Amino acid sequence: MKTRLIIPLLTAGVFCSLYAFKNNPSDRSTDPPTTDANNAGLKLPAEFGALIVADSIGKARHIVVTKEGNLYVKLAKPVKEKGIIYLKDKNGDGRMDEHTGFGNYGGTGLYLKDNILYASSNDEVFSYKLNESDEVLDQNNPSKLITKLKKGRQHDTKSIVLDNSGNIYVNIGAYSNSCQEKDRTPGSPGIKGCPILDSAGGIWQFKANKLNQSYGDGVRYATGIRNVVGLDWNQQNNSLFVMQHGRDQLNGLWPDLYDEKQSALLPAECLYMLKKGDNAGWPYVYYDQYQKKNIQAPEYGGDGKKEGSKEYINPALAFPGHLAPNGLLFYTGNQFPEKYRNGAFIAFHGSWNRTPEKQEGFYVVFAPFKDGQPTGEWEIFADGFAGTDNVMSPRDAKHRPCGLAQGPDGSLYVTDDVKGTVYRILYKGK
Template sequence: MKRKVALSSFIPMLAVAGLLWYGASQQNTITSVIPDADNAGLKLPEGFGALKAADGVGRARHIAITPAGDMYVKLNRLNKDGNGIVYLHDSNGDGKMEDAKGFANYIGTGMYIKDSYLYASSNTEVFRYKLDDKYQIANPTPEKIVTGLIDRHQHESKSVVLDNAGNIYVNVGAYSNSCQVKDRNPGSMGREGCPILDSAGGIWQFKANKLNQTYGDGVRYATGLRNVVGLDWNQQNNQLFVMQHGRDQLHDLFPNLYTVQQSSIYPAECMYAIKKGDNAGWPYIYYDQDQHKKILAPEYGGDGKKEGGKEAIDPSVAFPGHMAPNGLLFYTGNMFPERYKNGAFIAFHGSWNRAPEPQAGFFVVFQPFKDGKPFGKWEIFADGFSGSTEKTASGRADHRPCGLAQGPDGSLYVSDDSKGTIYRILYKK
C-alpha cells in the first residue's frame, strides 16, 4: 500500500535545490515555473531569474496580462495570418505560452486592460473589446472609441492608458523633430506658434465608454510633449506619468552651436508627472540633464546655454539622451522585494543617433518611488537584450525592449519588437 506524503514535506527540498519558483497560477495555487538556464540571456539583480515565455510572436509592442495570466500582444506589423493582435495562453503552467491565436486587421502600439475590456490602438483610432468571464474576447468585432487621430508617418504610435474615473489617455506624437519650417533641415527655424500642437504633440483625454469620439469630443490634457510611447497611471497619487522621447540632431541642424559629442548625449529623455493643462515645453525648449535646466531650442533663438520655458513643467526624472523609452510600468505586485513596490520600470528601446558615442539603451531600468514621487537614483534592472556589448555599441541589437506588463503573480513581462520575444522575470522568495 502506497504511503501518502504531504506536499509540504517536499517544498523545502525543492526550494533548496532551486527548482521551485513561487507564484499564483490561474487558480491561485502554487506552481513551478523554472527560469531558463541562461535567464533568457538577461543580466538581472541577484535573486531574479527570467525565461522566454514566448518567441517569434511578431513586432510585439505593448502588452496586457489578464487576471487569468493570459497575454494580449499588440503588433506593429501584421503577422503572416494578417493579424495585428495575438492572444497567448500557457496551457500547462510551465511559464511558456504555447497556445497562440490572432485577431484584428490593424497595426499599432497601444494595449491595455481595464474593467473587463481590452483597449487597443491603431495609428489613428482606439478600439475596445469586451472580455468574457475567462478574460477572452467575446466578439472579435470591436467598438470604436476614438477615430480620426492624426498620422503623418512620424511618431505615429498611439499609446493608451486608463485612469480610475472612466477616462482614457492617448498620446498623439508630433509629426516633427522640432517644429521647423522645413523639418530636419539644417538651419531652418521654428514655426511661430507651432501649429502642430493643435492636433499633436500632447496627451488627449477621452471617455473610455463613449463611441466614435473625435478631437472635438476630447480634451487636450497636456501639451508640449514631442512623443510619448511609454505611459502609466500611478495608483499612489492618482496621476498620469509619461516618458517623452527627446528631440534629435542638435549638431546636424545647428553645427555652429553644438558639437557632435553634445548632440550625441543631449537632450534628456524625460519622465513627467502630468496634471490637466500641463505644458512640457516642446518644441520651444529641451531639458539638459547635466545643466539641470530647461534650455531654449536653437530653432527659437537658443544657443545651448540660454534658458527658456518658464511656464513649462520640470521633469520628474531626466535620463540620458536618445535611449527611446517605450514602456512605463508602476509595479504594484508582491513577488518582488518591498523596495520595488510602487516604483517604476522603464523599457528603453535603444538609440540610433548617439555617434560618435556608443549607442545606448536596450535595457529595462528601475526608478524607485516614495509616496508617489521619484526617490533616489535609477538603476539598470534587466540588461543583455542586445546580445553583446558590441551589438549595443553599434546599435545592431538582437532584441529591443518595448512593452511592460505585470502578471497576476507579480512577475514582470517585457516584450521585444525586433524578434517577437516575450520575457518573463521572476523573483525567488
Template sequence: MQIKLSETARMLAVFAGVTGLFAYTSLTTPSLSDHKATNVGAKDIKLPAGFSAEIIAADLGATRHIAVSKTGDIYVKLSKLKDGKGIYILRDANKDGVIDEQKMVGDYPGTGIAIKNGYLYSSSNKGVYRYKLNEKEEIIDANNPEKIVDGLTDHGRDNAKPVALDNNGNIYVTVGSYSDNCRQQGSGKGMSPCTILDSAGGVWKFKADKLNQTFSDGVRYATGVKNAVGIDWDNKTNALYVTVHGRGKFDDFYPQYYTAKHSAELPAETLYRLKEGDDAGWPYIYYDHFQNKKILAPEYGGDGKKVSGEKVIDPLVAFPAHLGPNAMMFYSGNMFPARYKNGAFIAFHSQSAELHKGYLVAFVPFVNGKPGKWEIFADNFAGTDLVKPTGPIQHRPCGLAQGPDGSLYVTDDLNGTIFRINYKKK
C-alpha cells in the first residue's frame, strides 16, 4: 500500500469547518517500500486467521493514545511536541483506505484523548482540555480549547494523564506515581503512610462539562493504583477498568528475600475493575501471579511470602511483569468474530523476561462481565526474536481505538507508526 497525496492536500486547499478554517497539508509519511527498511511491515504482524494488518501512517513521532471519529478521522496524541504541536488529525479524504491529509493542533504534549458527547477531550501532563466538534466530529476551533482541569501533579516520571469518560458526565484521569515504590530517600524503607497517595498513584474523577476545575475539585475515585496508563469505561458493564504498571526492583535493597530473577519476573501487571473508594494496594502490597496472592511489599515488612491486603481489591487479570500495558479498549464493533464482542484489547509496549515476549496486543474475552484467560492477539511488532535478538526493537504498541467500521487501530510510540487491523471471513 502506497501512501499517496491527494490533489486537495497537494494544493493546500482549505477545509471549511462550522467556524474557523482548517488547512490540511500533505502527509510526509514514507511509502511502504521505504518503511520495509525497518524490517517490520504490516504483513509481518502475526494475527489469528482471517485478520490482516496494514500500515496507514508512519514516522509521526511519539504517538500515544488515539481516538477515531464516526467519519473515520483519526486524532492522535503525542508525548513529545512535533513542530510545536501535540495532536495529529489524520484524514483519508477520498476514502481509499490511505491517509492522505494531516493537520496538527494543540501546543502541549500528553497521552490521553477521547471523543464523547460532541467534544474531543485531550490531556496534557498537568490537565485536560476539550474541543467542540461539529456533527461530523471535526474540531470547530482548534486554537481555543476549553480547559477542563488544571494543576495535576507532574514530576516528570510516569506523568501521563490518560482519560476515560462515563455516561453520567464524569471524566476519569489517571495520576501516576512519580515514585516506583514510595521508599524514603536513600533507604529501602517505605514511607508510612505514603504521602504521594494524596496527589498521585490513583484515579481522580472530575466533571466532564465544568470548566477551569483544579485538582481540589476532583474526587479521588480509586487509590493504590501505581500508574494506570490503560483506562476505559465499558458501557456493557457500566464500569471503569484500568491496566496498571507494576513496581520495579526488589533485590537491590532486599537480596535476602529476592534475586535478580525475582525482580525480572515480579510483580504482575494487572487489570482492575474500579469502583469509587477502591484501593489497589500500591505501594504496600503487590500481586504475585505465580502464587496468585497479594504479597506484602518488602519496604513494609514483607519477605516475598507474607500475604497482605485484606481490604485491597483483587485484579481481574494478572499479566507477566514489566510488559507495560499502555492502553486498553473494550471492543463493541461488528467486524470481528462474535467472540471478540465486549472483550478487552490491551497494548503492551515492553517485554517480559518470563515469557521472552512483548511489544504485542493481547485480548481478554469477557462473558457476562467476567474475564476469561488472556491471549496474544497481535504479535511481532518488535521485529526481532526476543529470546535471541538480532536487531533493535522496531515498534512498541501504545494506543488503541476502534474505527467506525469495527477495525482496530494500534499506535506505536517508538517510531510513530499507525497500524489498522481488519477481519475478513474466508
C-alpha cells in the first residue's frame, strides 16, 4: 500500500510542475539551449557553440539583453515604422518567438542601465523606462535627452554608453574623411584648424537624466576621433574605451606618397582608452601599426614617415586597417573560461577600402585585459559570418557582425546588419 500511495503522489507532483511551466512563463527552463548542429555557420574555439536566436528582423545594429534574457535591438532603418525590435523567448528554448517593436526612427546606439533603455537616432538620444518584466512602459512617449546633434552624409551614427556617475557619452562622427578643403579630392590640402572639430569628430558627455540637452549643455569629452561605432565602459579601471574607424584613401588621394598595398593596410583601426580632454589627433595624424607611432597626415604636410605631434594620445591596441570595428564589449560574465574575464570582444564589420586587396573583417575578435589594460595578443574568436573566405567586396558577405551584448547567463550575443540575424554564442565545456 505504501508503494501505491507514493506513486500517485509523485505523478501528481510531476503533473503540477508541468502545469505550472505551461501557465507561468517565469518558470521556463534554465538549462542552456541546444546549439545549432553547424554552430550557425560560425567557426569558434573548441567547446563553444552557437545558435541563431532571431533572423530577418532588419538591419540590426547595437543590442542589449535584459535580466530576463530578452532582447532589444536597434535597427539602422525602421521596419514597418519600428526602429527598436523587442525579442522575447516565451518557451525557454533559447530562440526568440515573440517579435514586437516601437520607435519610428533609425540609428545605431542602444544601452541598458538601471532599468532604463537608452536609444539614439542619428541626431538625438532618447530614454525609456522599463517595468519589472523588462518591458518598455510607454513606447510612444520616450524622454528626449539630447537633440540637434551634428550629422552629415558620412559617419552620422550616434553610439552611446553610460558611466557609473550618471553621465552618457555620445559619439559624433566627423562628416569628412580627412578634413580636406575639398573632401576626398586628390591633392586637396587639409583645412587649418579643422572647424569640424567644434561639433563633431569626438565624444561628447551629457547628463543621463536631463531633458533636451544639446552642445551647450554637454562637454566635449575627447576630440580628434574620426568616427566611433563600438564603445564600452570598462568597469575595472572606470574608463571609457572606443574603437575608431581610421581614415580612407591614402593611395587614392596621395598616390605619390602611398602605393595600393600601403593604402589597403593603413592606418590602424585603434582602440583608445579616453580620459577627459584627450586628443587622438584626427585629422592631423593617423596611427601606423607597423611604425608603432602617430604619423603626420599628408593633408597636413606628412610624407608617410614624418612623426606627428606628441600632444596626441596613442592607442591601447592597434588592429589592421579598414576592418570597420562596430561593436565593443568588455566581458564580465562567468560562463566563459577565466581567460575571457574582463577582456574585450570587438565586432569587425568589414569595410570597402582594402581594394584591390581581399577585404578583411567580418569576424569577432578577443583581446585579453587585466586591470583595465590589454595584456596580450588579440585573436579571432568567431569567424565565418561572411559565408566565404574570398570577400572582394563587402557585398560578397552574407552576414556582417555589428553589435555585441552579454546575456545574464554569460552568453555572447552578436547582431548582423545585412540579413538581420542575431547569434548567441555559449561555452559548452565544464
